[in-house]
Amino acid sequence: MSHLRVDLRQRAEELVALYPRPRSAMLPLLHLVQEQDGYVSPEGIDEVAELTGTTPADVRGTASFYDMFHLEPVGRYVVGVCTNIACLLAGGEELLAHAARRLDCAVGSTTDDGLFTLEETECLADCGHAPCVTVNHRYVRTTTPEAFDAMIDEVRSGRRDHEIPDHGTLVRVRRNGGLRVPDEVIAAERAAAKAARARRLEGAG
Amino acid sequence: MAVLDAPRIVTSRLAYEDSHTLARYLATGGYAALRKALSLHPEQVAAEVDQASLLGRGGAGFPAGRKWSMLRPSEIAYLVVNGDESEPATFKDHLLVERDPHQLVEGVIIAAYALQVNRAFIYLRGEFALGLERVQTALNEAYDHGALGRDVFGSGFSLDIVVHPGAGAYICGEETALLEGLEGKRGFPRIKPPFFPAVQGLYGEPTVVNNVETMSNLPWIVLNGGAAFAALGAGRSTGTRLFALAGRVNRPGVYEVEMVKNTFRDLIYDPALGGGVPGDRPVKAFIPGGVSAPWFGPDQLDLPLGQDEVGGQGSMLGSGSVVVLDDTSCAVRAAWRITKFFSRESCGQCTPCREGSGWIERAMYRLEHGGGRVEDLDLLLDLCDNIAPGLTWPPQQTTICVLGPSIPSSVHAAIEMFKDEFLAHVETQGCPFD
Numbered sequence: 001m002s003h004l005r006v007d008l009r010q011r012a013e014e015l016v017a018l019y020p021r022p023r024s025a026m027l028p029l030l031h032l033v034q035e036q037d038g039y040v041s042p043e044g045i046d047e048v049a050e051l052t053g054t055t056p057a058d059v060r061g062t063a064s065f066y067d068m069f070h071l072e073p074v075g076r077y078v079v080g081v082c083t084n085i086a087c088l089l090a091g092g093e094e095l096l097a098h099a100a101r102r103l104d105c106a107v108g109s110t111t112d113d114g115l116f117t118l119e120e121t122e123c124l125a126d127c128g129h130a131p132c133v134t135v136n137h138r139y140v141r142t143t144t145p146e147a148f149d150a151m152i153d154e155v156r157s158g159r160r161d162h163e164i165p166d167h168g169t170l171v172r173v174r175r176n177g178g179l180r181v182p183d184e185v186i187a188a189e190r191a192a193a194k195a196a197r198a199r200r201l202e203g204a205g
Numbered sequence: 206m207a208v209l210d211a212p213r214i215v216t217s218r219l220a221y222e223d224s225h226t227l228a229r230y231l232a233t234g235g236y237a238a239l240r241k242a243l244s245l246h247p248e249q250v251a252a253e254v255d256q257a258s259l260l261g262r263g264g265a266g267f268p269a270g271r272k273w274s275m276l277r278p279s280e281i282a283y284l285v286v287n288g289d290e291s292e293p294a295t296f297k298d299h300l301l302v303e304r305d306p307h308q309l310v311e312g313v314i315i316a317a318y319a320l321q322v323n324r325a326f327i328y329l330r331g332e333f334a335l336g337l338e339r340v341q342t343a344l345n346e347a348y349d350h351g352a353l354g355r356d357v358f359g360s361g362f363s364l365d366i367v368v369h370p371g372a373g374a375y376i377c378g379e380e381t382a383l384l385e386g387l388e389g390k391r392g393f394p395r396i397k398p399p400f401f402p403a404v405q406g407l408y409g410e411p412t413v414v415n416n417v418e419t420m421s422n423l424p425w426i427v428l429n430g431g432a433a434f435a436a437l438g439a440g441r442s443t444g445t446r447l448f449a450l451a452g453r454v455n456r457p458g459v460y461e462v463e464m465v466k467n468t469f470r471d472l473i474y475d476p477a478l479g480g481g482v483p484g485d486r487p488v489k490a491f492i493p494g495g496v497s498a499p500w501f502g503p504d505q506l507d508l509p510l511g512q513d514e515v516g517g518q519g520s521m522l523g524s525g526s527v528v529v530l531d532d533t534s535c536a537v538r539a540a541w542r543i544t545k546f547f548s549r550e551s552c553g554q555c556t557p558c559r560e561g562s563g564w565i566e567r568a569m570y571r572l573e574h575g576g577g578r579v580e581d582l583d584l585l586l587d588l589c590d591n592i593a594p595g596l597t598w599p600p601q602q603t604t605i606c607v608l609g610p611s612i613p614s615s616v617h618a619a620i621e622m623f624k625d626e627f628l629a630h631v632e633t634q635g636c637p638f639d
């Protein structure tokens with residue numbers, strides 16, 4: 001039984017089919033798990049292991065290397081404030097301190113209502129709009145405390161949900177474009193996976 | 206020479222709101238370069254790029270044509286595009302990926318044709334949510350347009366491109382770590398030799414890795430010829446280049462300027478570019494090529510924006526990011542924050558990098574936040590010397606990749622240039638700029 005929703009499971013199989021080797025789909029698959037569960041859940045890890053032909057320990061060990069993957073649940077909106085060099089020179093530390101006061105939560109933790117997690121980030125490659133703020137990896141470009149507060153109010157009320165989807169950096173890729181995978185590639189991949197499963201079952205006998 | 210006289214090579218379309226769409230791309234001459242390339246022999250295309258003397262725009266500045274010629278002949282070979290863009294204060298690829306994805310895609314197809322590879326990957330940092338969406342959409346449109354897939358424009362050449370999301374790791378910009386990320390592993394840089402992925406890269410097969418901006422130059426080069434590109438700039442630094450200007454300037458942003466013909470002063474002060482420093486404060490220092498690069502002082506403002514010009518003065522043009530510090534910026538705090546970045550992003554494989562970065566960061570922290578001691582300056586220089594013996598530039602390497610040896614550059618420069626400031630921090634047991 002698949003832990004991923006039907007549509008995400010299908011997307012996951014398409015992703016695996018895109019690469020010469022299944023393991024290469026590791027990072028995009030973990031993004032899908034995070035999109036569904038809000039974090040990299042144990043069930044999601046098991047499924048990624050199955051899809052990539054690895055073990056759950058291997059998947060977890062890989063995911064833990066990458067900052068974007070949360071191995072524990074986080075708030076619905078992950079707010080990132082950059083304090084790296086360009087943002088530092090534009091008041092990034094002050095904006096981060098303001099954000100912590102405004103959200104009433106320490107940097108690196110989640111608000112009591114589970115709505116916001118606040119993170120200090122490294123450079124997000126948007127230094128022309130310093131200090132850089134993102135919400136669920138969308139650049140919101142609120143560089144002053146006042147703009148930050150207004151943005152938080154809007155996010156809290158759900159008014160920004162159309163542009164700031166839940167977790168998962170690939171959400172809109174799927175919604176707006178879809179992947180382009182030739183049907184025969186997917187068919188071949190499915191057949192190979194089926195054959196591999198059959199071999200495993202035989203081996204277990 | 207007026208700063209904006211040079212042709213716009215990679216930013217020509219950005220004035221349009223819909224610069225990312227296929228319709229706009231086609232209306233502005235898009236995919237004509239690909240058709241032209243397909244009418245030539247692959248070697249002819251490579252020869253144009255060689256003649257252009259296009260230096261890689263990712264950081265190391267290696268000539269693209271030469272890199273391509275090193276690709277080991279093999280049944281299977283790959284092209285991988287580096288869009289990880291995580292060097293602090295670098296944000297030029299961000300612009301190209303979001304605002305002109307078709308130019309990138311066309312460049313990748315041209316390169317793949319020249320190299321005769323049938324599979325390419327575009328690795329984008331995972332935080333580029335909109336960029337991932339735009340590039341995937343551009344790929345879908347290119348497939349529908351016949352520019353990608355089987356038999357591109359009826360030429361018999363076939364190519365598939367996959368866009369691959371990273372997941373937040375600076376080190377995955379290093380090309381061998383990037384390949385590890387693409388293989389679904391932790392982003393550990395690979396031990397050299399082999400020195401070049403062109404010999405042994407993705408899945409052990411020959412692989413060319415090039416930066417997003419490098420690729421985005423190709424359509425223009427094919428259309429206008431390598432000689433026209435090489436006629437811009439001077440010496441080894443040909444064409445134009447994107448500079449990401451940030452820090453204490455009135456108009457931070459990404460600017461395309463002709464190589465060598467302009468100076469750092471032009472970039473920072475020209476009204477059409479940086480527009481000067483807020484409040485007309487004096488420039489105290491600037492970082493010429495990403496935070497791995499040694500700093501420059503105001504006496505180097507008139508240095509031309511060229512690879513060898515900057516290299517000859519003991520720093521590097523690197524990733525094309527320029528960060529300006531004015532007399533209100535604290536050098537100790539700036540250097541501390543840069544070390545904090547390195548100590549967070551060290552992948553941990555090599556002892557000098559893993560332990561050294563954290564140690565330097567802690568010493569810098571206590572200097573900046575009260576608790577610093579005079580001996581800390583010697584300690585810091587000693588630590589720096591242990592990571593990069595001799596403290597020369599380019600640094601000697603004690604580690605698997607050059608992240609480690611990049612750590613000392615800012616600390617070393619800050620101590621050399623602003624020793625008084627360090628001592629004032631010790632004296633007041635805090636930051637005099639607070």
Ligand SMILES: Cc1cc2nc3c(=O)[nH]c(=O)nc-3n(C[C@H](O)[C@H](O)[C@H](O)COP(=O)(O)O)c2cc1C
Pocket residue numbers: 260261262263264265266267269287288289290291292375376377378379380381414415416417419606607608
């Ligand atoms: C620590 C480290 C980080 C790097 N980050 C990037 C990066 O984000 N983007 C990039 O294009 N190159 C980066 N590079 C350089 C790449 O290793 C490689 O030289 C480059 O992608 C080659 O492309 P080019 O020849 O077109 O410049 C980095 C190198 C190191 C050592």
Ligand code: SF4
Pocket residue numbers: 376393394550551552553554555556558559604605606607608609610
């Ligand atoms: S130098 Fe640092 S980042 Fe590079 S491989 Fe060694 S530990 Fe990793």
Ligand code: FES
Pocket residue numbers: 082083084085086087088122123124125126127130131132293294295
């Ligand atoms: S330094 Fe903050 S986004 Fe680049």
